Amino acid sequence: MIHTALDIETIRKDFPILNRQVNGKPLVYLDNAATSQTPQQVIDVIVDYYQNYNANIHRGVHSLSQEATDAYEAARIKIQNHYNIAKTHEVILTSGTTHSINLVANGFTSFIKEGDEILVSAMEHHSNIVPWQMLCERTGGVLKVIPMNQNGELVMEEYHKLLSEKTKLVFCNHVSNALGTINPIEEIIEASHKVGAAVLVDGAQAAPHIKADMQALDVDFYTISAHKVCGPTGVGMLYGKEEWLNKLPPYQGGGEMIAEVTFEKTTYADLPHKFEAGTPNICGGIAFGAALDYMNSIGFEAIAQYEEELLDYATKQLLAIEGLKIYGTAKNKTSVISFNIEGIHPYDIGTILDKLGIAVRTGHHCAQPIMDFYKIPGTVRASFSFYNTKEEVDVLVEGVKRAINMLL
Protein backbone atom coordinates (compact mmCIF):
# COMPACT_ATOMS: atom_id res chain seq x y z
CA MET A 1 0.00 0.00 0.00
CA ILE A 2 1.29 3.42 -0.91
CA HIS A 3 0.22 6.37 1.18
CA THR A 4 -0.08 9.73 -0.47
CA ALA A 5 -2.01 12.92 -0.09
CA LEU A 6 -2.27 13.04 -3.88
CA ASP A 7 -5.30 11.84 -5.79
CA ILE A 8 -3.37 9.98 -8.46
CA GLU A 9 -6.42 8.84 -10.42
CA THR A 10 -7.59 12.43 -10.83
CA ILE A 11 -4.08 13.60 -11.70
CA ARG A 12 -3.80 10.92 -14.39
CA LYS A 13 -6.90 12.34 -16.07
CA ASP A 14 -4.91 15.52 -16.73
CA PHE A 15 -2.61 13.56 -19.06
CA PRO A 16 -4.42 12.50 -22.24
CA ILE A 17 -1.46 10.43 -23.46
CA LEU A 18 -1.73 8.06 -20.49
CA ASN A 19 -4.95 6.70 -21.99
CA ARG A 20 -3.36 5.43 -25.17
CA GLN A 21 -2.33 1.95 -26.03
CA VAL A 22 1.06 0.85 -27.29
CA ASN A 23 1.39 -2.43 -29.16
CA GLY A 24 -2.12 -3.26 -28.07
CA LYS A 25 -1.38 -2.77 -24.37
CA PRO A 26 -2.15 0.18 -22.08
CA LEU A 27 0.84 2.51 -22.07
CA VAL A 28 3.00 2.28 -18.95
CA TYR A 29 5.23 5.30 -19.28
CA LEU A 30 8.38 4.93 -17.20
CA ASP A 31 10.77 7.10 -19.17
CA ASN A 32 10.08 10.28 -17.26
CA ALA A 33 13.76 11.09 -16.77
CA ALA A 34 14.04 11.42 -20.56
CA THR A 35 10.94 13.55 -20.87
CA SER A 36 7.81 14.08 -18.81
CA GLN A 37 4.32 13.95 -20.26
CA THR A 38 2.23 17.06 -20.82
CA PRO A 39 -0.98 17.77 -18.92
CA GLN A 40 -4.07 19.16 -20.64
CA GLN A 41 -3.61 22.42 -18.71
CA VAL A 42 -0.30 23.01 -20.52
CA ILE A 43 -1.61 21.75 -23.88
CA ASP A 44 -4.46 24.26 -23.54
CA VAL A 45 -1.99 27.11 -23.03
CA ILE A 46 -0.11 26.07 -26.19
CA VAL A 47 -3.31 25.86 -28.24
CA ASP A 48 -4.56 29.17 -26.82
CA TYR A 49 -1.33 30.89 -27.84
CA TYR A 50 -1.55 29.78 -31.46
CA GLN A 51 -5.30 30.35 -31.67
CA ASN A 52 -5.41 33.74 -30.06
CA TYR A 53 -2.21 35.72 -29.72
CA ASN A 54 0.61 34.26 -31.82
CA ALA A 55 2.94 37.19 -32.54
CA ASN A 56 6.57 38.15 -32.29
CA ILE A 57 7.52 39.67 -28.98
CA HIS A 58 9.37 42.75 -27.77
CA ARG A 59 9.15 44.61 -31.04
CA GLY A 60 5.60 45.05 -32.24
CA VAL A 61 3.42 48.04 -31.47
CA HIS A 62 0.31 46.04 -32.17
CA SER A 63 -1.88 44.42 -29.55
CA LEU A 64 -1.09 40.80 -30.34
CA SER A 65 2.61 41.44 -29.95
CA GLN A 66 1.94 43.15 -26.64
CA GLU A 67 -0.15 40.25 -25.39
CA ALA A 68 2.49 37.72 -26.43
CA THR A 69 5.25 39.80 -24.82
CA ASP A 70 3.27 40.13 -21.61
CA ALA A 71 2.61 36.40 -21.44
CA TYR A 72 6.26 35.56 -22.19
CA GLU A 73 7.56 37.97 -19.56
CA ALA A 74 4.96 36.72 -17.08
CA ALA A 75 6.39 33.22 -17.62
CA ARG A 76 9.86 34.52 -16.85
CA ILE A 77 8.56 35.84 -13.52
CA LYS A 78 6.91 32.48 -12.77
CA ILE A 79 10.27 30.80 -13.33
CA GLN A 80 11.97 33.44 -11.18
CA ASN A 81 9.52 32.87 -8.34
CA HIS A 82 9.68 29.10 -8.63
CA TYR A 83 13.45 29.08 -8.19
CA ASN A 84 13.54 32.02 -5.77
CA ILE A 85 15.76 34.05 -8.07
CA ALA A 86 16.63 37.54 -6.87
CA LYS A 87 16.24 39.40 -10.14
CA THR A 88 14.00 38.73 -13.13
CA HIS A 89 16.81 39.46 -15.59
CA GLU A 90 18.86 36.66 -14.06
CA VAL A 91 16.47 34.27 -15.80
CA ILE A 92 17.74 33.61 -19.32
CA LEU A 93 15.34 31.64 -21.48
CA THR A 94 17.22 29.18 -23.66
CA SER A 95 16.36 26.17 -25.79
CA GLY A 96 17.16 23.91 -22.85
CA THR A 97 19.91 22.64 -20.59
CA THR A 98 22.37 21.84 -23.37
CA HIS A 99 22.02 25.35 -24.79
CA SER A 100 22.39 26.84 -21.31
CA ILE A 101 25.60 24.93 -20.59
CA ASN A 102 27.11 25.78 -23.96
CA LEU A 103 26.30 29.44 -23.40
CA VAL A 104 28.29 29.44 -20.16
CA ALA A 105 31.13 27.25 -21.48
CA ASN A 106 31.52 29.52 -24.46
CA GLY A 107 31.42 32.62 -22.28
CA PHE A 108 34.21 31.34 -20.07
CA THR A 109 36.66 31.05 -22.98
CA SER A 110 38.25 34.39 -22.21
CA PHE A 111 38.39 33.73 -18.45
CA ILE A 112 40.29 30.42 -18.55
CA LYS A 113 44.06 30.48 -18.90
CA GLU A 114 46.39 27.63 -19.64
CA GLY A 115 46.74 25.41 -16.57
CA ASP A 116 43.50 26.58 -14.95
CA GLU A 117 41.48 23.68 -13.65
CA ILE A 118 37.88 22.77 -14.28
CA LEU A 119 36.28 20.10 -12.11
CA VAL A 120 33.51 17.93 -13.40
CA SER A 121 31.73 15.13 -11.57
CA ALA A 122 32.12 11.52 -12.69
CA MET A 123 28.40 11.13 -13.19
CA GLU A 124 27.71 13.82 -15.73
CA HIS A 125 25.53 13.66 -18.81
CA HIS A 126 27.54 14.12 -22.02
CA SER A 127 26.01 17.58 -22.33
CA ASN A 128 27.85 18.53 -19.14
CA ILE A 129 31.16 16.99 -20.24
CA VAL A 130 31.67 17.78 -23.91
CA PRO A 131 31.20 21.59 -23.72
CA TRP A 132 33.86 21.74 -20.99
CA GLN A 133 36.24 19.53 -22.95
CA MET A 134 35.78 21.90 -25.86
CA LEU A 135 36.43 24.84 -23.53
CA CYS A 136 39.66 23.18 -22.36
CA GLU A 137 40.74 22.58 -25.96
CA ARG A 138 40.22 26.27 -26.71
CA THR A 139 41.98 27.57 -23.63
CA GLY A 140 44.52 25.01 -22.38
CA GLY A 141 42.45 24.49 -19.25
CA VAL A 142 42.65 21.12 -17.53
CA LEU A 143 39.56 19.00 -16.89
CA LYS A 144 39.65 17.02 -13.63
CA VAL A 145 37.10 14.49 -12.51
CA ILE A 146 35.44 14.23 -9.09
CA PRO A 147 35.28 10.43 -8.64
CA MET A 148 32.29 8.40 -7.50
CA ASN A 149 31.97 5.21 -5.46
CA GLN A 150 30.19 1.93 -6.26
CA ASN A 151 26.91 3.26 -4.83
CA GLY A 152 27.00 6.05 -7.36
CA GLU A 153 27.83 8.76 -4.83
CA LEU A 154 30.51 11.40 -5.29
CA VAL A 155 33.59 10.87 -3.14
CA MET A 156 33.51 14.21 -1.37
CA GLU A 157 36.92 13.82 0.32
CA GLU A 158 38.44 13.59 -3.14
CA TYR A 159 36.49 16.63 -4.26
CA HIS A 160 37.90 18.70 -1.43
CA LYS A 161 41.41 17.50 -2.29
CA LEU A 162 40.97 18.46 -5.94
CA LEU A 163 39.97 22.04 -5.09
CA SER A 164 42.79 24.58 -5.20
CA GLU A 165 43.53 28.12 -6.30
CA LYS A 166 43.88 26.73 -9.81
CA THR A 167 40.22 25.67 -9.80
CA LYS A 168 38.17 28.15 -11.78
CA LEU A 169 34.98 26.26 -12.43
CA VAL A 170 33.10 23.31 -10.99
CA PHE A 171 30.32 21.46 -12.81
CA CYS A 172 27.99 18.97 -11.31
CA ASN A 173 24.49 17.76 -11.87
CA HIS A 174 22.02 18.21 -9.05
CA VAL A 175 20.64 14.74 -9.80
CA SER A 176 22.30 12.10 -11.99
CA ASN A 177 20.18 11.16 -15.00
CA ALA A 178 21.56 7.62 -15.19
CA LEU A 179 21.54 6.76 -11.47
CA GLY A 180 19.15 9.16 -9.78
CA THR A 181 21.75 10.18 -7.18
CA ILE A 182 21.02 13.52 -5.51
CA ASN A 183 24.41 15.21 -5.22
CA PRO A 184 25.39 17.32 -2.21
CA ILE A 185 25.47 20.52 -4.22
CA GLU A 186 25.28 22.74 -1.12
CA GLU A 187 28.64 21.39 0.04
CA ILE A 188 30.07 21.54 -3.49
CA ILE A 189 29.06 25.17 -3.94
CA GLU A 190 30.27 26.31 -0.53
CA ALA A 191 33.69 24.65 -0.89
CA SER A 192 34.27 25.88 -4.43
CA HIS A 193 33.46 29.45 -3.46
CA LYS A 194 36.13 29.25 -0.77
CA VAL A 195 38.77 28.82 -3.46
CA GLY A 196 37.12 31.41 -5.70
CA ALA A 197 35.73 28.98 -8.27
CA ALA A 198 32.35 29.42 -9.94
CA VAL A 199 29.82 26.58 -9.95
CA LEU A 200 27.37 25.47 -12.59
CA VAL A 201 24.74 22.99 -11.50
CA ASP A 202 22.83 21.08 -14.15
CA GLY A 203 19.38 20.87 -12.63
CA ALA A 204 17.64 19.07 -15.52
CA GLN A 205 17.02 15.86 -13.59
CA ALA A 206 16.31 17.59 -10.29
CA ALA A 207 13.65 19.84 -11.81
CA PRO A 208 10.68 17.43 -11.58
CA HIS A 209 11.53 16.38 -8.02
CA ILE A 210 13.22 19.25 -6.21
CA LYS A 211 12.29 22.91 -6.03
CA ALA A 212 15.74 24.44 -5.85
CA ASP A 213 16.25 27.82 -4.15
CA MET A 214 18.86 29.81 -6.08
CA GLN A 215 19.47 32.37 -3.36
CA ALA A 216 19.80 29.82 -0.59
CA LEU A 217 22.12 27.67 -2.71
CA ASP A 218 24.17 30.71 -3.70
CA VAL A 219 24.95 28.86 -6.95
CA ASP A 220 26.50 30.81 -9.85
CA PHE A 221 24.67 29.06 -12.69
CA TYR A 222 21.79 26.61 -12.72
CA THR A 223 20.16 25.08 -15.78
CA ILE A 224 16.94 23.24 -16.48
CA SER A 225 14.81 22.05 -19.40
CA ALA A 226 11.05 22.65 -19.41
CA HIS A 227 10.23 19.21 -20.82
CA LYS A 228 11.38 17.56 -17.60
CA VAL A 229 8.65 19.40 -15.66
CA CYS A 230 5.59 18.71 -17.82
CA GLY A 231 6.46 21.53 -20.22
CA PRO A 232 7.31 21.43 -23.92
CA THR A 233 10.66 20.51 -25.47
CA GLY A 234 12.95 23.16 -26.93
CA VAL A 235 12.83 25.61 -24.04
CA GLY A 236 14.67 25.88 -20.75
CA MET A 237 16.32 28.18 -18.29
CA LEU A 238 19.78 29.38 -17.53
CA TYR A 239 19.95 31.04 -14.16
CA GLY A 240 23.08 33.11 -13.69
CA LYS A 241 24.08 35.54 -10.98
CA GLU A 242 23.82 39.06 -12.34
CA GLU A 243 27.54 39.75 -11.86
CA TRP A 244 28.45 36.68 -13.92
CA LEU A 245 25.92 37.37 -16.65
CA ASN A 246 27.26 40.90 -16.98
CA LYS A 247 30.80 39.58 -17.29
CA LEU A 248 30.08 36.87 -19.85
CA PRO A 249 30.14 37.92 -23.50
CA PRO A 250 27.04 37.27 -25.62
CA TYR A 251 26.80 33.75 -27.04
CA GLN A 252 24.99 34.39 -30.28
CA GLY A 253 24.65 37.58 -32.26
CA GLY A 254 21.39 38.62 -33.84
CA GLY A 255 18.21 40.55 -33.34
CA GLU A 256 16.82 41.24 -29.88
CA MET A 257 20.28 41.12 -28.20
CA ILE A 258 21.49 44.53 -29.35
CA ALA A 259 21.12 48.07 -28.06
CA GLU A 260 22.50 49.82 -31.12
CA VAL A 261 24.03 48.53 -34.35
CA THR A 262 26.25 50.36 -36.81
CA PHE A 263 28.78 48.71 -39.09
CA GLU A 264 31.54 50.07 -36.89
CA LYS A 265 30.25 48.94 -33.54
CA THR A 266 27.36 47.24 -31.84
CA THR A 267 26.43 47.73 -28.23
CA TYR A 268 24.63 44.91 -26.54
CA ALA A 269 21.26 44.94 -24.90
CA ASP A 270 20.86 44.67 -21.16
CA LEU A 271 20.15 41.39 -19.41
CA PRO A 272 18.42 39.12 -20.12
CA HIS A 273 18.14 40.09 -23.80
CA LYS A 274 21.92 40.08 -24.30
CA PHE A 275 21.71 36.27 -24.28
CA GLU A 276 18.41 35.93 -26.11
CA ALA A 277 19.30 36.63 -29.73
CA GLY A 278 16.62 36.05 -32.33
CA THR A 279 12.98 35.15 -31.97
CA PRO A 280 12.73 32.80 -28.99
CA ASN A 281 10.44 29.83 -28.46
CA ILE A 282 7.65 32.17 -27.39
CA CYS A 283 4.89 29.62 -27.03
CA GLY A 284 7.34 27.25 -25.33
CA GLY A 285 8.34 29.89 -22.80
CA ILE A 286 4.72 30.65 -21.94
CA ALA A 287 3.94 26.93 -21.65
CA PHE A 288 7.04 26.49 -19.44
CA GLY A 289 5.48 28.96 -16.99
CA ALA A 290 2.16 27.08 -17.17
CA ALA A 291 3.95 23.78 -16.53
CA LEU A 292 5.53 25.16 -13.35
CA ASP A 293 2.09 26.42 -12.29
CA TYR A 294 0.74 22.93 -12.83
CA MET A 295 3.52 21.23 -10.88
CA ASN A 296 3.17 23.74 -8.05
CA SER A 297 -0.59 23.21 -7.93
CA ILE A 298 0.17 19.57 -7.09
CA GLY A 299 3.01 20.55 -4.79
CA PHE A 300 6.63 19.50 -4.84
CA GLU A 301 6.60 18.15 -1.30
CA ALA A 302 3.70 15.83 -2.01
CA ILE A 303 5.31 14.84 -5.31
CA ALA A 304 8.65 14.03 -3.66
CA GLN A 305 6.97 12.07 -0.87
CA TYR A 306 4.86 10.01 -3.29
CA GLU A 307 7.73 9.36 -5.69
CA GLU A 308 9.86 8.14 -2.82
CA GLU A 309 7.15 5.63 -1.90
CA LEU A 310 6.98 4.50 -5.52
CA LEU A 311 10.77 4.20 -5.63
CA ASP A 312 10.90 2.13 -2.44
CA TYR A 313 8.15 -0.17 -3.64
CA ALA A 314 9.66 -0.61 -7.12
CA THR A 315 13.13 -1.19 -5.69
CA LYS A 316 11.87 -3.95 -3.41
CA GLN A 317 9.83 -5.64 -6.13
CA LEU A 318 12.62 -5.51 -8.69
CA LEU A 319 15.29 -6.74 -6.28
CA ALA A 320 13.15 -9.82 -5.65
CA ILE A 321 13.89 -10.87 -9.24
CA GLU A 322 16.81 -13.28 -9.39
CA GLY A 323 19.88 -11.92 -11.14
CA LEU A 324 18.67 -8.32 -11.11
CA LYS A 325 21.21 -5.71 -10.11
CA ILE A 326 20.48 -2.04 -9.47
CA TYR A 327 23.10 0.56 -10.37
CA GLY A 328 22.95 3.69 -8.26
CA THR A 329 22.11 2.89 -4.68
CA ALA A 330 22.85 6.25 -3.14
CA LYS A 331 21.10 7.07 0.12
CA ASN A 332 19.75 10.21 -1.48
CA LYS A 333 18.16 9.49 -4.82
CA THR A 334 15.19 10.39 -6.97
CA SER A 335 12.70 7.93 -8.44
CA VAL A 336 15.06 6.45 -11.00
CA ILE A 337 16.07 2.78 -11.13
CA SER A 338 18.88 1.74 -13.45
CA PHE A 339 19.23 -2.03 -13.60
CA ASN A 340 20.50 -5.02 -15.49
CA ILE A 341 19.71 -8.72 -15.47
CA GLU A 342 22.70 -11.00 -15.31
CA GLY A 343 23.40 -12.50 -18.73
CA ILE A 344 20.93 -10.29 -20.61
CA HIS A 345 21.69 -7.18 -22.63
CA PRO A 346 19.61 -4.15 -21.55
CA TYR A 347 18.55 -3.61 -25.15
CA ASP A 348 16.83 -7.00 -25.23
CA ILE A 349 14.89 -6.27 -22.05
CA GLY A 350 13.84 -2.85 -23.36
CA THR A 351 12.64 -4.34 -26.65
CA ILE A 352 10.43 -6.94 -24.96
CA LEU A 353 9.09 -4.36 -22.47
CA ASP A 354 8.15 -2.10 -25.36
CA LYS A 355 6.15 -4.95 -26.86
CA LEU A 356 4.28 -5.07 -23.55
CA GLY A 357 3.47 -1.35 -23.73
CA ILE A 358 6.10 -0.41 -21.13
CA ALA A 359 8.32 2.54 -22.03
CA VAL A 360 11.77 2.48 -20.41
CA ARG A 361 15.10 3.80 -21.55
CA THR A 362 17.94 1.46 -22.42
CA GLY A 363 21.54 2.21 -23.25
CA HIS A 364 24.23 4.38 -21.78
CA HIS A 365 21.88 7.31 -21.05
CA CYS A 366 24.36 9.76 -22.57
CA ALA A 367 26.62 9.04 -19.60
CA GLN A 368 29.21 6.64 -21.00
CA PRO A 369 31.77 7.34 -18.25
CA ILE A 370 29.31 5.89 -15.70
CA MET A 371 28.86 2.74 -17.80
CA ASP A 372 32.64 2.42 -18.13
CA PHE A 373 32.92 2.78 -14.35
CA TYR A 374 30.58 -0.17 -13.79
CA LYS A 375 32.04 -1.98 -16.84
CA ILE A 376 28.62 -2.50 -18.42
CA PRO A 377 27.34 -1.66 -21.91
CA GLY A 378 24.33 0.16 -20.49
CA THR A 379 21.33 -0.32 -18.26
CA VAL A 380 17.57 -0.49 -18.36
CA ARG A 381 16.29 2.66 -16.70
CA ALA A 382 12.81 2.98 -15.27
CA SER A 383 12.05 6.49 -14.04
CA PHE A 384 8.86 7.27 -12.17
CA SER A 385 6.76 10.38 -12.06
CA PHE A 386 3.96 11.47 -9.76
CA TYR A 387 1.38 10.23 -12.28
CA ASN A 388 2.72 6.68 -12.19
CA THR A 389 1.03 4.11 -9.98
CA LYS A 390 1.89 1.12 -7.88
CA GLU A 391 -0.04 -1.01 -10.39
CA GLU A 392 2.27 0.23 -13.15
CA VAL A 393 5.26 -0.85 -11.09
CA ASP A 394 3.64 -4.30 -10.91
CA VAL A 395 3.23 -4.33 -14.70
CA LEU A 396 6.92 -3.46 -15.05
CA VAL A 397 7.99 -6.22 -12.67
CA GLU A 398 5.83 -8.78 -14.48
CA GLY A 399 7.18 -7.52 -17.81
CA VAL A 400 10.77 -7.94 -16.69
CA LYS A 401 10.01 -11.49 -15.51
CA ARG A 402 8.38 -12.30 -18.83
CA ALA A 403 11.35 -10.85 -20.74
CA ILE A 404 13.74 -12.96 -18.67
CA ASN A 405 11.72 -16.09 -19.46
CA MET A 406 11.94 -15.34 -23.16
CA LEU A 407 15.56 -14.28 -23.23
CA LEU A 408 17.40 -16.62 -20.91
Next chain:
Amino acid sequence: MTIEKIQEEIVDEFSMFDDWMQRYEYMIELGKSLPLIDEQYKTDDNIIKGCQSKVWVHAELDNDKLVFTADSDAIITKGIIAILIRVFSNQKPQDIIDANTDFIDEIGLKEHLSPTRANGLVSMVKQLKLYAIAYQTQLN
Protein backbone atom coordinates in the same frame (compact mmCIF):
# COMPACT_ATOMS: atom_id res chain seq x y z
CA MET B 1 19.18 -20.64 -53.50
CA THR B 2 18.65 -17.08 -54.69
CA ILE B 3 18.28 -14.19 -52.28
CA GLU B 4 14.69 -13.78 -53.38
CA LYS B 5 13.85 -17.45 -52.72
CA ILE B 6 15.38 -17.34 -49.25
CA GLN B 7 13.43 -14.19 -48.47
CA GLU B 8 10.20 -15.90 -49.56
CA GLU B 9 11.05 -18.84 -47.34
CA ILE B 10 11.57 -16.58 -44.33
CA VAL B 11 8.32 -14.70 -45.02
CA ASP B 12 6.54 -18.08 -45.11
CA GLU B 13 8.06 -19.13 -41.80
CA PHE B 14 7.09 -15.90 -40.10
CA SER B 15 3.54 -16.02 -41.49
CA MET B 16 2.91 -19.06 -39.28
CA PHE B 17 3.26 -16.98 -36.14
CA ASP B 18 0.13 -15.52 -34.60
CA ASP B 19 1.59 -12.81 -32.45
CA TRP B 20 4.71 -10.83 -31.63
CA MET B 21 5.76 -13.17 -28.87
CA GLN B 22 6.13 -16.11 -31.20
CA ARG B 23 8.00 -13.95 -33.70
CA TYR B 24 10.39 -12.72 -31.04
CA GLU B 25 10.83 -16.14 -29.52
CA TYR B 26 11.79 -17.43 -32.94
CA MET B 27 14.24 -14.57 -33.45
CA ILE B 28 15.76 -15.20 -30.04
CA GLU B 29 16.16 -18.85 -30.99
CA LEU B 30 17.82 -17.83 -34.26
CA GLY B 31 20.08 -15.51 -32.31
CA LYS B 32 21.15 -18.27 -29.98
CA SER B 33 22.01 -20.55 -32.91
CA LEU B 34 23.93 -17.94 -34.87
CA PRO B 35 27.38 -19.31 -35.71
CA LEU B 36 29.75 -17.10 -33.83
CA ILE B 37 32.28 -14.96 -35.56
CA ASP B 38 35.90 -16.00 -35.17
CA GLU B 39 37.22 -14.12 -32.10
CA GLN B 40 40.03 -12.53 -34.13
CA TYR B 41 37.43 -10.62 -36.15
CA LYS B 42 35.66 -9.15 -33.13
CA THR B 43 37.68 -5.98 -33.45
CA ASP B 44 36.64 -2.35 -33.18
CA ASP B 45 37.09 -2.07 -36.96
CA ASN B 46 34.36 -4.64 -37.48
CA ILE B 47 31.83 -3.00 -35.18
CA ILE B 48 28.81 -1.54 -36.90
CA LYS B 49 28.23 1.99 -35.70
CA GLY B 50 24.76 3.15 -34.85
CA CYS B 51 23.71 0.14 -32.81
CA GLN B 52 22.87 0.33 -29.11
CA SER B 53 24.14 -3.20 -28.79
CA LYS B 54 27.52 -4.12 -30.21
CA VAL B 55 27.45 -5.81 -33.60
CA TRP B 56 30.50 -7.29 -35.30
CA VAL B 57 30.39 -8.38 -38.91
CA HIS B 58 33.17 -10.05 -40.87
CA ALA B 59 33.06 -10.76 -44.61
CA GLU B 60 35.29 -12.90 -46.76
CA LEU B 61 35.19 -14.12 -50.32
CA ASP B 62 34.76 -17.84 -50.99
CA ASN B 63 35.40 -18.16 -54.73
CA ASP B 64 32.85 -15.75 -56.22
CA LYS B 65 30.59 -15.68 -53.17
CA LEU B 66 30.64 -13.53 -50.08
CA VAL B 67 30.45 -15.24 -46.69
CA PHE B 68 29.37 -13.28 -43.62
CA THR B 69 29.93 -14.16 -39.99
CA ALA B 70 28.68 -11.98 -37.16
CA ASP B 71 27.95 -11.61 -33.49
CA SER B 72 26.25 -9.24 -31.10
CA ASP B 73 26.07 -8.84 -27.35
CA ALA B 74 22.26 -8.57 -27.52
CA ILE B 75 20.26 -11.65 -28.40
CA ILE B 76 17.41 -10.01 -30.35
CA THR B 77 19.95 -8.12 -32.40
CA LYS B 78 21.71 -11.41 -33.01
CA GLY B 79 18.44 -12.88 -34.24
CA ILE B 80 18.06 -10.06 -36.71
CA ILE B 81 21.61 -10.55 -37.96
CA ALA B 82 21.00 -14.28 -38.23
CA ILE B 83 18.11 -13.54 -40.60
CA LEU B 84 20.21 -11.11 -42.63
CA ILE B 85 23.06 -13.59 -42.86
CA ARG B 86 20.74 -16.34 -43.99
CA VAL B 87 19.59 -14.03 -46.78
CA PHE B 88 22.86 -12.47 -47.83
CA SER B 89 25.65 -14.91 -46.96
CA ASN B 90 26.95 -17.23 -49.67
CA GLN B 91 25.69 -14.94 -52.39
CA LYS B 92 27.45 -13.14 -55.19
CA PRO B 93 28.38 -9.55 -54.28
CA GLN B 94 26.42 -8.12 -57.22
CA ASP B 95 23.28 -9.99 -56.13
CA ILE B 96 23.68 -8.62 -52.61
CA ILE B 97 24.04 -5.10 -53.98
CA ASP B 98 20.92 -5.50 -56.13
CA ALA B 99 18.75 -7.16 -53.49
CA ASN B 100 15.83 -5.31 -51.98
CA THR B 101 14.90 -5.73 -48.32
CA ASP B 102 11.10 -5.49 -48.42
CA PHE B 103 10.88 -8.86 -46.69
CA ILE B 104 11.85 -7.21 -43.38
CA ASP B 105 8.59 -5.29 -43.51
CA GLU B 106 6.67 -8.44 -44.46
CA ILE B 107 7.92 -10.42 -41.46
CA GLY B 108 6.69 -7.76 -39.07
CA LEU B 109 10.02 -6.21 -38.22
CA LYS B 110 9.20 -2.90 -39.81
CA GLU B 111 9.65 -1.13 -36.49
CA HIS B 112 13.32 -2.08 -36.62
CA LEU B 113 13.72 -0.33 -39.97
CA SER B 114 13.35 3.17 -38.64
CA PRO B 115 16.74 4.89 -38.75
CA THR B 116 16.24 6.12 -35.21
CA ARG B 117 15.75 2.61 -33.95
CA ALA B 118 18.60 1.82 -31.65
CA ASN B 119 19.45 -1.63 -32.96
CA GLY B 120 20.49 -0.15 -36.26
CA LEU B 121 19.03 -2.75 -38.61
CA VAL B 122 19.45 -0.13 -41.29
CA SER B 123 23.14 0.18 -40.43
CA MET B 124 23.52 -3.59 -40.61
CA VAL B 125 21.96 -3.88 -44.07
CA LYS B 126 24.03 -0.93 -45.21
CA GLN B 127 27.21 -2.53 -43.89
CA LEU B 128 26.52 -5.86 -45.60
CA LYS B 129 25.91 -4.02 -48.86
CA LEU B 130 29.08 -1.96 -48.41
CA TYR B 131 31.08 -5.17 -48.05
CA ALA B 132 29.44 -6.45 -51.23
CA ILE B 133 30.35 -3.27 -53.09
CA ALA B 134 33.94 -3.48 -51.86
CA TYR B 135 34.33 -7.12 -52.91
CA GLN B 136 32.56 -6.54 -56.23
CA THR B 137 35.14 -3.88 -57.02
CA GLN B 138 37.83 -6.40 -56.14
CA LEU B 139 36.28 -9.03 -58.41
CA ASN B 140 36.13 -6.58 -61.29
